[in-house]
Amino acid sequence: MASSTLGTGAGVPLIPAPMNEQDESDPAADDRDRRLRRIRNRLAREGAVRLVLMAILWLCLTYGLSAELIPYRLSFAGLIFLFIYLPGLGFSLADYREASRAISEMWAFGQYRYKDISRLLATRAIVQADIQDSRPYIDVMHEQIGDSLAESEAEVLKVIGEIGVLNSKANRQRENIAQSIRSGQELTDSTHLRVESNKQTIAAIEMQMEAQTDEFRNNFGRIQSLSGDVRALTPLIKVITSIAQQTSLLALNAEIEAARAGSAGKGFSVVAFEVRKLAVSSTKAAADIGDKITATCKRVESEMAAAHASLEQHEASSAMKHLVAELGKMQEEFSRSSDLLLEVITEVDANYAESVHRLTEALGHIQFQDVMRQRMEHVQSALREMRDHLQYLMETRLNTDKDENLDATFKSLLANHLTKYRMASQHLTHQAVAGGTGAGDHSRPSIELF
């Protein structure tokens, strides 16, 4: 019966809640009472109909039978009333009480379920409206992801473009630098050769000048030697002077002796006079020679000293040597410059190679944008799927009497994603959150040549 405990459907107790005063004043309770009154009235009408039928039966028996049968007739009617009508009336009253009680309990239960169902229906209506609103929500999120991807792709393309421009400029710059360095090297080499040639010429000139200097020095030596020789004649002059003086003295003696001899010595006196005259001339000539030798020697010494000083100064200044040394230094500078230029181009090449390597790596990392795009496109697809599934849930009316079930559930949809993933990372994320198997074999290397 209704008062017995029943199983529960969705966790809602089927035992009717006790009715309270509030229920009595409820319009729904009035409706229940009206129904009960209707049952009561019906029972009363049924009782009345029965009584009328009994009365008709009694009248029929009264007027249809003879008078002597009246006692039997009354007895029969009394028996019918006693054994049929009264028990029937009792059963009806009991049924009424049972029905009344059942209706009250059912009403209370129905009232409880009605409120519950009303709440559920109201909730369903609200949820349906909200699910309806989820469509633009999901569409907006879908478009947001799409726009983000498009913007991200556009920006990444700009970055790649900038990298390309940067590399082109760096390459052009490197070529320009290489060209400049090649030109510089050619100039350096050419100047180096010219300097080398000049250096050789100047070295030859220097050698020649050194030879000339040596010859000068030798000449100086010879002149000094000659000057010495000439100076060495000075004592001879004295000897000649001495001889001339002695000769003069001797001639004077001879003149004296010739004068003593008289006329015999007259001729001899002339000779002695001439000899003395010659001696005087010789003395004078010797003195002149001596003076001239001394003067010459002094002049030679003076000239030699000046020439020597000039030679020494020339040797000390050694302009040619200086020039050669400078040219040598210049050559070394050119060699160093050439080496430096080579180092520069080598360094520029190395830097360019490194920048190419780094830019290539950077471009490799940019592939992540494509990976991210594909993952986000999958999420977009899942969002669309969720949107459609929500609409499906909103519109679905299942006939549970026929054991109808949902065509698809979030669980089945999620499991289905395992067959759609392309990347191992997608499988890993899915399995970490929701479990599941069938990820396939992703263990092979990322670079595989067949």
Added chain:
Amino acid sequence: MAISILVVDDSATMLMSLKTGLTMHGLQVETANSGQAALDLLKSGLKPALILTDVNMPIMGGLELIGKIRALPGFRFLPILTLTTESESAKREEGKRQGATGWLVKPIAGAELVKVIKQIVPGA
């Protein structure tokens, strides 16, 4: 003369990054943003030394493209590498059956890609 490479991908980012990166290494790069565009280029007389193709592309996927390229006269032994996010073994085997020379999984380091290309194409 620079080695010519045909890159096929529906992603503009991939096309541009690969073109820029490979050009830096002295390679000449032609691009196609779909399988059909790649086929048209090859039919019009392009003779690349190597083809680098994505697998998942709309309309004509990379594996279908490889099959069609192999059917073209003169392209039976042309090296064709796939560059894809697909890393599953079964897909690789399918690619191998279609005639792919190798399978590269995105993202791949730029230097590694150049190394593989130089390994496959002498003189690159």
